[in-house]
Structures are given as C-alpha cells and as structure tokens.
Amino acid sequence: MSSDYDSILQRLNEVPPGRERIAVFEELIRMADSNKDVPMAYDVRRDYCRLCCEEGAPEKGIVAFSWCLAQFDKDPQLDDEHSLIWQYKVILELIPIFHTVSRDQIVKLQEDMAKRLEHLGVSERTAHYYRSWNLMRMGDYDQALSYQETYMAMARDSMSDCKACEADRQVELLVRMHKDEEALKLAKPIMSGRMRCGEVPEFTNAHLVKALIRVGKEAEAVELAKSGYKIAHGERKYLGTIGDLLLVPIRVRDFQTGLRQITKHLPWVVDSAAGELKFRFLHAASLYFEAFAAQAPGKTIKIRLPESLGIAQEGDQYEAAALAEAFLKQAQEFAVLFNRRNGNTRYDQLIADNRVIAGLA
Amino acid sequence: MSSDQNFQVNLGGVIRLLSDHLYGGPEVFIRELLQNSVDAITARRKIDASYSGRIRVEVITSDRGNTVCVEDDGIGLTESEVHQFLATIGESSKSGDLSRGDFIGQFGIGLLSAFVVSDEITVLTQSARDSAQPVQWTGRANGTYAVTQLSQSLPVGTQVFLRSRPGKEEFFEPERVQELLRYFGHHLPWPIEFHSKGTVANITETAPWRQAFASDAQRRETLLRYGRATFGPEFLDAVPLRSETGSVDGVAFVLPFTASPASRHTHRVYLKNMLLTESAGSLLPEWAFFVRCVINADRLRPNAARDAFYKDDALEKTQQEIGRCLKDYLISLSQFDRRRLEQLIRLHYLPIKSLATEDEEFYRLFIRWLPFETTTGSVTLEEYFQSNKSLRYVKDVDQFRQIASVASAQGLCLFNGGYAYDAELLDKLPEEFPGHDIRPMEASELVQDFEELSLEESQQVFDLIKLADIVLQKYKCRVEARRFVPAELPALYTANNSARFLRSVEQSTEVADDMWSGILNNVAAAVGADGYAQLVLNFRNPLIRKLTEIPDKSLLKRIIEVLYLQSLLLGHYPLSSEERKILGSGLLGLIEHFLANE
Ligand SMILES: Nc1ncnc2c1ncn2[C@@H]1O[C@H](COP(=O)(O)OP(=O)(O)OP(=O)(O)O)[C@@H](O)[C@H]1O
Numbered sequence: 001m002s003s004d005y006d007s008i009l010q011r012l013n014e015v016p017p018g019r020e021r022i023a024v025f026e027e028l029i030r031m032a033d034s035n036k037d038v039p040m041a042y043d044v045r046r047d048y049c050r051l052c053c054e055e056g057a058p059e060k061g062i063v064a065f066s067w068c069l070a071q072f073d074k075d076p077q078l079d080d081e082h083s084l085i086w087q088y089k090v091i092l093e094l095i096p097i098f099h100t101v102s103r104d105q106i107v108k109l110q111e112d113m114a115k116r117l118e119h120l121g122v123s124e125r126t127a128h129y130y131r132s133w134n135l136m137r138m139g140d141y142d143q144a145l146s147y148q149e150t151y152m153a154m155a156r157d158s159m160s161d162c163k164a165c166e167a168d169r170q171v172e173l174l175v176r177m178h179k180d181e182e183a184l185k186l187a188k189p190i191m192s193g194r195m196r197c198g199e200v201p202e203f204t205n206a207h208l209v210k211a212l213i214r215v216g217k218e219a220e221a222v223e224l225a226k227s228g229y230k231i232a233h234g235e236r237k238y239l240g241t242i243g244d245l246l247l248v249p250i251r252v253r254d255f256q257t258g259l260r261q262i263t264k265h266l267p268w269v270v271d272s273a274a275g276e277l278k279f280r281f282l283h284a285a286s287l288y289f290e291a292f293a294a295q296a297p298g299k300t301i302k303i304r305l306p307e308s309l310g311i312a313q314e315g316d317q318y319e320a321a322a323l324a325e326a327f328l329k330q331a332q333e334f335a336v337l338f339n340r341r342n343g344n345t346r347y348d349q350l351i352a353d354n355r356v357i358a359g360l361a
Numbered sequence: 362m363s364s365d366q367n368f369q370v371n372l373g374g375v376i377r378l379l380s381d382h383l384y385g386g387p388e389v390f391i392r393e394l395l396q397n398s399v400d401a402i403t404a405r406r407k408i409d410a411s412y413s414g415r416i417r418v419e420v421i422t423s424d425r426g427n428t429v430c431v432e433d434d435g436i437g438l439t440e441s442e443v444h445q446f447l448a449t450i451g452e453s454s455k456s457g458d459l460s461r462g463d464f465i466g467q468f469g470i471g472l473l474s475a476f477v478v479s480d481e482i483t484v485l486t487q488s489a490r491d492s493a494q495p496v497q498w499t500g501r502a503n504g505t506y507a508v509t510q511l512s513q514s515l516p517v518g519t520q521v522f523l524r525s526r527p528g529k530e531e532f533f534e535p536e537r538v539q540e541l542l543r544y545f546g547h548h549l550p551w552p553i554e555f556h557s558k559g560t561v562a563n564i565t566e567t568a569p570w571r572q573a574f575a576s577d578a579q580r581r582e583t584l585l586r587y588g589r590a591t592f593g594p595e596f597l598d599a600v601p602l603r604s605e606t607g608s609v610d611g612v613a614f615v616l617p618f619t620a621s622p623a624s625r626h627t628h629r630v631y632l633k634n635m636l637l638t639e640s641a642g643s644l645l646p647e648w649a650f651f652v653r654c655v656i657n658a659d660r661l662r663p664n665a666a667r668d669a670f671y672k673d674d675a676l677e678k679t680q681q682e683i684g685r686c687l688k689d690y691l692i693s694l695s696q697f698d699r700r701r702l703e704q705l706i707r708l709h710y711l712p713i714k715s716l717a718t719e720d721e722e723f724y725r726l727f728i729r730w731l732p733f734e735t736t737t738g739s740v741t742l743e744e745y746f747q748s749n750k751s752l753r754y755v756k757d758v759d760q761f762r763q764i765a766s767v768a769s770a771q772g773l774c775l776f777n778g779g780y781a782y783d784a785e786l787l788d789k790l791p792e793e794f795p796g797h798d799i800r801p802m803e804a805s806e807l808v809q810d811f812e813e814l815s816l817e818e819s820q821q822v823f824d825l826i827k828l829a830d831i832v833l834q835k836y837k838c839r840v841e842a843r844r845f846v847p848a849e850l851p852a853l854y855t856a857n858n859s860a861r862f863l864r865s866v867e868q869s870t871e872v873a874d875d876m877w878s879g880i881l882n883n884v885a886a887a888v889g890a891d892g893y894a895q896l897v898l899n900f901r902n903p904l905i906r907k908l909t910e911i912p913d914k915s916l917l918k919r920i921i922e923v924l925y926l927q928s929l930l931l932g933h934y935p936l937s938s939e940e941r942k943i944l945g946s947g948l949l950g951l952i953e954h955f956l957a958n959e
C-alpha cells in the first residue's frame with residue numbers, strides 16, 4: 001500500500017506547481033480515501049487545499065478544507081489547531097468572492113472562526129480583522145472601517161496576518177472609499193518595496209493604480225500597471241487583480257497590450273468559479289472594447305474567445321461595440337448577483353469607478 | 362556628563378566576526394588582496410586609459426615564518442588617503458565614486474581579512490598622483506597603526522606584506538598560495554606573476570569561452586571538455602553566452618539528462634572576472650532548468666561575504682540576458698541543426714514548453730516540434746498534422762485516463778492536456794494552425810463518437826437503460842448504450858471536471874455540519890453544471906446484451922449497481938458511503954440470488 005503512495009509522492013516532487021500538480025494531489029486523495037486512511041487523507045487534503053488556494057482554484061480549496069475541519073472536530077489529534085485555523089483564515093477570505101454564498105453564511109462562518117480563535121486563546125483582533133474584511137467585500141465600507149480602526153488599535157499576535165497583508169487590506173478599503181491620498185500614503189512602504197510578502201505588492205498594485213489615476217498621477221499608474229502585470233500575470237489567483245490593472249492600458253488607449261492580456265486571461269475567466277474575480281476581469285474587458293469602439297467607430301477586431309464564454313463566433317472577427325455589450329452583460333449579471341447578496345448597490349459604484357479609471361466617464 | 366564620545370571598536374572582535382561568520386574561511390585574504398590590486402589598477406586606468414596593469418605575488422620563505430607580498434602598479438595611496446581608507450574600517454575609496462560599479466570592492470572591510478592570518482599588515486605605497494610622497498603604513502591586529510613617510514623612492518603602486526601568524530602557517534606555503542591565487546584569480550584581466558624560491562609562474566589564463574577558435578567544432582569540443590572538468594558530466598552541448606550590453610559572458614552547458622523544475626542546479630559565477638562562487642543559484646530565468654552555467658557578470662552586486670549577489674534589478678537583467686542567449690541558441694538549432702534540437706527536445710521538452718508559454722515568438726517557432734502525450738503515444742504536432750486536420754484534447758490527466766484505453770483501442774488519437782504547460786500550449790493552437798479544427802473536449806464527449814445502436818438494438822436495450830437511469834439517479838449518473846471496443850469492457854464511466862468536483866463536494870458534505878454543508882452547496886452552485894457523470898454500456902459486450910433478456914427487475918437493479926461500482930473502481934474513484942452500500946446490499950444480494958437458484 002505505502003509503495004503506491006510513494007510513487008505518487010515522488011511525482012509530486014517532479015511536477016511544477018499548476019494544474020498538473022493539483023491532479024496529482026487529487027489522485028493521492030482518492031487513494032487515501034479508498035484506503036480509508038484518514039490521517040493520510042487529512043494531510044494530503046490540507047496540502048491540496050493550500051495549493052488550490054494558491055493556484056486560483058479556491059472552490060476546491062474550500063471543499064477540501066471543510067472536510068479537514070469536520071475531521072479535526074472529530075479527532076483533534078489530526079492536526080495542530082493553530083495551523084488549521086491559519087488555513088481557516090485563508091478560506092474565510094476566499095468565501096465572499098463567491099456570489100452564491102449568502103451574507104448570512106459569511107457572517108456565521110466568520111463568527112465560527114471567532115469562536116475558534118477565542119478557544120485558541122488569542123485576542124479578538126483577528127476576528128475583527130475578518131469582520132472588517134468581509135464587510136468590505138460586502139460593500140459596508142463605514143462599518144468595515146470602524147472594525148479596521150478597532151483591530152489596528154490592538155496588539156498584533158500570532159494569528160495576525162503579516163504587516164504587508166494588513167496594509168494591503170487597509171489600502172484596498174481606503175481606495176474603495178476614494179480616500180486616495182491616504183491610501184497612497186499608507187502604501188508608501190509597499191510601493192518602495194520595503195514592505196512585501198508573498199502576495200504584496202501583487203494584490204495591492206490593483207488598488208494603487210486606481211488611487212494614482214484619481215490623484216492625477218497617470219504616468220506613475222502606467223508604470224505600476226506594467227510592473228504589476230509582470231509579477232501577477234502568471235497566477236490565476238490574480239485574475240481580478242489583472243482585470244483591475246488592465247484599466248490602465250485601456251485608459252491610455254494602449255490597445256495592443258490590452259488585447260494581448262484579454263486573449264491570455266479570458267480562458268482563466270472560463271475556468272474560474274469565483275464571481276468576484278470573473279466580474280473584475282469581464283468588466284475591464286467590456287471597457288476595453290468600448291474604448292476600442294469609441295476610438296474607431298464601426299471597426300472590427302479579431303480576437304480568439306473561449307467557446308464556453310458563449311460569445312465566440314466563426315471567423316473570430318467582431319464588432320468592438322458588440323463585444324463591449326456582450327461582456328458588459330456578463331459583468332452586469334455578476335454585479336446584480338453581488339448586489340443582491342450584499343444587500344446594497346456597491347457593485348454599481350465599482351462599475352462607475354472603473355469607467356472613470358478607464359477614461360470612459 | 363553627556364559629552365559625545367566615540368565608539369570604541371574591539372578590532373579583535375570584529376576580525377573574529379569576519380572570519381567566523383562573514384567570510385568563508387581564512388583563505389579569502391588572498392581574494393581580498395587580489396581584489397584590492399585589481400581595483401587599484403582600474404582606478405589608475407581611469408586617469409590613464411593606455412596603462413595596463415600587472416600584479417606580482419611572492420612568498421618569501423623564512424624559518425621565522427613565511428611572508429606573502431602582493432604588489433600591484435595601481436593607483437597607490439597618498440598619505441592622507443592612507444589615513445582615510447586604510448586605517449578607517451568601513452571607509453572605502455570606491456563607495457562615493459560615480460563609477461563605483463567599475464570596482465569589485467565597496468564596503469571598506471576587505472583588508473581586515475588579512476588579520477585573520479597575520480598579526481600585522483605592512484603597506485608600502487606610492488600614489489600615481491603628482492608630487493605624492495611614498496608612505497608606509499603598518500596596521501596591527503591589536504587595533505593600532507603607524508604611518509611613516511619614506512625617503513627612498515618607490516614605483517607607483519602598492520605592496521602589501523603579511524607575515525604568517527602562529528597556527529596559520531599553512532596559508533603561507535608557496536603551493537597553497539599559488540593554488541589560492543589560481544582559484545580566485547585565474548580569469549582576472551591582468552597578468553599575475555607568482556614568485557617563490559626562484560621560480561615564476563603565471564596565474565591567469567584566458568577564459569575558455571573567450572578564446573579564439575579555428576572552427577565552431579573546435580570551440581564546442583574545447584568548451585565541452587571545460588564543462589566536464591568544471592561540473593563532471595559529459596554535457597550535450599555548450600552554448601556561448603554573451604549579452605547585448607557585454608556585461609555578461611560565459612558558457613551554458615546543456616544537461617545530458619532530464620532535469621525537473623524543482624531541481625535547482627548551481628552555477629559558477631565570476632564577478633568582474635574574479636571568482637565569486639561555484640554554487641550560485643537563481644541566476645537563470647525560471648524556465649531554464651536544463652543548463653548549468655559558468656558566467657562572468659560585470660554588473661551584479663556582490664554581498665559583503667562576496668559569495669553571492671543581491672537580488673536586484675541587475676540580477677534580473679542578467680537573468681534576462683542569459684535567457685535571451687539560450688533562446689537564441691534554441692532558435693539557431695531549429696534553423697541549422699534539427700538533429701541536435703530533436704535530441705535536446707527529447708530530454709528537455711519541459712523547460713522548452715515552459716518558455717513557449719511565456720514567449721509568443723518562441724511559441725510560434727517551436728510549438729510544432731514539441732511532444733505531447735496522446736492516446737496513441739507521444740507525437741509532435743508536425744507529425745500529427747501531416748495526416749490530421751482536427752485535434753481534440755482533454756484538459757486534465759484524470760479525464761485522459763478515463764478514456765485513454767478505450768480511445769486507443771479504437772485507434773483514436775486524443776491529446777492529453779493535463780501535464781504541466783500542455784493545456785496552455787494547446788489552447789493557443791487555433792491561432793497557429795488556422796484552418797484546423799482544434800478543440801478541448803470533455804471525456805464524456807468521446808462517447809458521442811461511439812457507434813450508435815441500430816433502431817432495433819436500441820429498442821432492445823430500452824428497458825435496461827431506463828431502469829439503469831433510475832437506479833443510478835441517486836449517484837448522479839446517467840446511462841447510455843453504445844457500441845465500442847474493447848468488447849471485453851462492459852461499461853465505461855466518465856466524469857467531467859464538474860462531476861468530479863461535485864463528488865468531492867458530496868464527500869465533504871457527508872462529514873460537514875449544517876453551516877458548512879450550506880456553504881459547500883452554494884460554492885458548488887457557483888461552479889455550475891449539473892455534475893452528472895455518465896455510464897456508457899457497451900452493446901458489443903455479451904454480458905450487457907444478456908442483461909436485456911433478464912426479466913427480473915430486482916435482480917437487474919443489483920447487477921446495474923454492481924456494474925456501476927466496478928467501473929468506478931476501475932477508474933480508482935473512492936466510493937461515497939451510499940456507493941459503499943452497494944457492496945453490501947448489491948453484491949451480497951446477487952450472491953444470495955444465485956445461491957437461491959442453485
Ligand atoms: N592595493 C591597493 N592599492 C590602492 N589602494 C588600496 C589597495 N588596497 C586597499 N586600498 C585602499 O584601502 C581601502 C580599503 O580596502 P578594503 O579592501 O578594506 O575595502 P574596499 O576594497 O574598499 O571594499 P571591500 O570591503 O568591499 O573590499 C580601499 O578602498 C582602497 O582605497
């Protein structure tokens with residue numbers, strides 16, 4: 001039995017991160033499940049969960065995590081509580097980007113984690129941090145800000161995210177609230193490269209370009225969009241980020257760059273299940289075609305569209321204006337769903353904001 | 362009480378710090394002295410470009426301990442510079458300079474390494490500047506120093522004398538000194554003469570990749586020999602590296618075996634022609650894990666220990682330049698040496714694929730030669746398109762496995778897009794091969810190409826299929842009948858991505874609480890699709906045909922369940938608890954049935 005594991009584990013060492021690696025993990029999970037080897041199934045799922053979150057397949061990560069959590073609750077020997085809850089944080093962060101998860105579910109989950117944090121004996125800081133994060137994602141900016149102020153006034157502890165991540169969240173909220181100068185000030189150490197981590201400045205750049213444009217620093221935004229794309233373009237989890245950054249080439253009517261990026265990343269939109277990421281990219285794409293159509297009315301554009309998007313036509317030749325409309329329709333469907341879920345109209349504001357950034361207001 | 366005081370530095374402590382923690386070992390004093398001489402020559406050439414430098418090293422043997430003397434004809438030092446630079450730790454004449462990038466040294470601490478092997482450093486120096494006086498400086502490990510003006514005249518340049526300290530004699534043996542000079546300095550750009558016991562040896566030699574060769578073949582042979590001497594293996598090829606800006610040159614050796622992206626090979630790196638390290642990582646772009654390199658870089662910034670470099674823009678530029686050279690090499694192979702390219706692709710298709718996903722130009726050039734796994738073996742697109750106009754691929758390994766044996770039994774060639782980079786490469790094909798019909802497909806689509814049953818046959822299986830559909834409904838599986846080979850296979854189970862995802866959701870909801878179950882179902886809803894798997898019964902299979910004749914519905918139900926179970930097990934699917942019940946009720950029920958009928 002163990003030699004079966006060995007050969008797959010060996011393959012894990014050889015396979016670069018990506019979809020193939022995910023598949024190898026799934027094979028391991030199946031094997032452990034078939035063997036009813038719960039400790040093995042647990043360990044493999046835990047690593048698989050991390051990989052999926054990294055590789056932009058959060059839905060798989062969530063499913064694997066919930067299994068682990070349930071098993072852990074039955075048998076706490078399976079894992080170290082601290083590291084399990086650390087993963088819980090990651091998962092909790094990803095849940096609200098699914099338009100199908102309800103507001104009530106998000107809050108319940110966040111409070112479930114708060115209880116676990118309390119049980120672990122850490123302060124309420126991390127719980128507040130996630131309250132703030134979830135409220136931001138659900139569009140309640142003022143309340144999010146007040147939780148942010150609360151947690152920032154408390155001492156960091158072993159469950160706190162790294163400083164760079166925290167700063168990133170703070171910057172995002174400020175930018176969403178149009179407190180651009182404040183955001184840029186807070187982001188200084190991130191922009192200078194002094195403050196960084198595995199996902200910062202990757203995530204932060206998407207917010208910063210918006211702030212830069214709104215305060216009139218277009219040239220800086222162009223540079224940042226370029227360097228930001230360079231470090232984010234290879235990873236699916238940055239799909240939304242890439243969409244936001246794309247607003248900048250659209251603004252300066254750099255149609256070549258825009259077309260290349262849209263062609264490259266649309267297949268990711270199709271593969272992704274996370275509505276928020278899809279929305280961000282689809283809306284940017286619609287603005288691209290809108291800008292293109294405005295520049296050269298009536299002109300057609302040749303582009304390869306994934307079939308399952310439901311827009312592709314024989315011959316690959318399209319009216320830019322028609323594409324703009326088709327993409328907008330898909331983006332708007334998500335906006336409606338999120339607005340409904342969130343109980344507000346923040347997504348309309350995001351759409352309006354994007355138009356300004358893209359120079360289409 | 363609060364008057365400002367100067368820090369006191371315990372030199373002994375600092376030296377221990379350097380020798381034990383910063384520098385590799387006592388032997389680095391040779392490197393540091395060479396480095397200072399080279400920098401001094403560089404500085405002199407800044408005021409007199411026509412001047413060409415020279416370094417002379419001598420070991421003077423004596424019963425009271427050997428002395429090493431390193432002499433250069435570089436810029437030298439004036440008396441005030443001696444105070445400022447030699448006698449002040451952390452002061453360097455190179456740091457303020459606009460052209461500091463031209464020097465190797467920068468920290469102002471290197472000379473201290475001499476105290477690790479010697480209690481006293483004596484420097485005689487004559488500055489190249491007009492009207493400067495020759496000066497002698499003596500620094501001692503106890504932190505004191507003396508400066509005297511010399512009356513005799515000296516040639517322009519600097520001589521550094523070190524006498525071995527007890528316990529460090531080995532580093533002053535002529536053989537050892539010569540060996541160290543060679544190790545660190547064999548590619549330095551100025552002649553280094555080594556004198557000892559009346560003999561003279563030349564230390565430097567032109568780097569093999571900079572030598573002139575009569576032919577390409579000769580160069581290749583020489584470089585390959587050099588590669589073997591440096592790293593061991595008999596490499597597949599040697600690729601000269603030279604950047605556009607000239608700041609990087611060297612040679613890359615193509616590994617004679619397949620490397621995995623996780624294996625991090627190390628490289629030998631020279632910095633401004635002085636050996637920096639034999640084990641540098643992170644020098645190449647990520648995709649280039651099929652070579653080991655020897656390179657000289659002029660722009661990289663060394664760390665203070667001088668055994669690695671900073672990760673900065675210069676490093677990124679260097680990576681790009683090396684990447685560019687390797688890419689050009691592959692392209693030139695594609696034009697002039699297809700045989701070698703094929704050989705290389707056989708071993709190293711993975712890094713080449715990786716590059717092709719990043720670089721469109723390269724993709725266009727290479728895609729037709731890259732191998733892909735298919736249900737009929739490994740093929741390149743060039744081979745494949747010779748006799749095919751359409752191409753179908755599945756995007757993951759699992760689906761490929763589900764259908765591989767069935768497809769190959771039918772002689773169907775389907776591409777596996779599940780391995781690293783493959784799906785991404787295949788996705789871009791339609792652009793490269795216009796006029797071809799290229800599409801990803803789900804495993805279940807394959808079934809649509811299976812032979813349809815005749816009207817009569819489909820009437821015959823009607824009841825069986827209907828019943829099977831009802832029985833397997835609770836496992837989210839649909840049933841169909843077709844004819845396909847191999848005939849021995851009674852049924853084929855295929856589940857596309859979303860079906861497999863939903864299986865995993867079910868597994869989790871089985872153990873999760875209500876809150877999580879609700880969330881999981883909603884996440885699953887975002888993935889969309891009905892998530893139905895499919896079971897295709899094979900009408901060529903005699904057993905299946907026999908089933909159509911069994912009137913006993915409850916028996917038939919059990920058989921269908923067991924068939925379903927068997928095809929799941931064939932695909933290595935773990936069973937849900939519901940499915941596991943089949944093992945009990947279904948299988949045992951069958952056994953009971955047969956025993957009862959015996
Ligand atoms: N052979 C030499 N000729 C002329 N100047 C020298 C020579 N050796 C040392 N110096 C002077 O002494 C200074 C200190 O040397 P040291 O090796 O400690 O530091 P550095 O070379 O500037 O930097 P690093 O610590 O990186 O080696 C140099 O900056 C240079 O001004």
Ligand SMILES: [Mg+2]
Nearest residue numbers: 397466471472
């Ligand atoms: Mg030095």
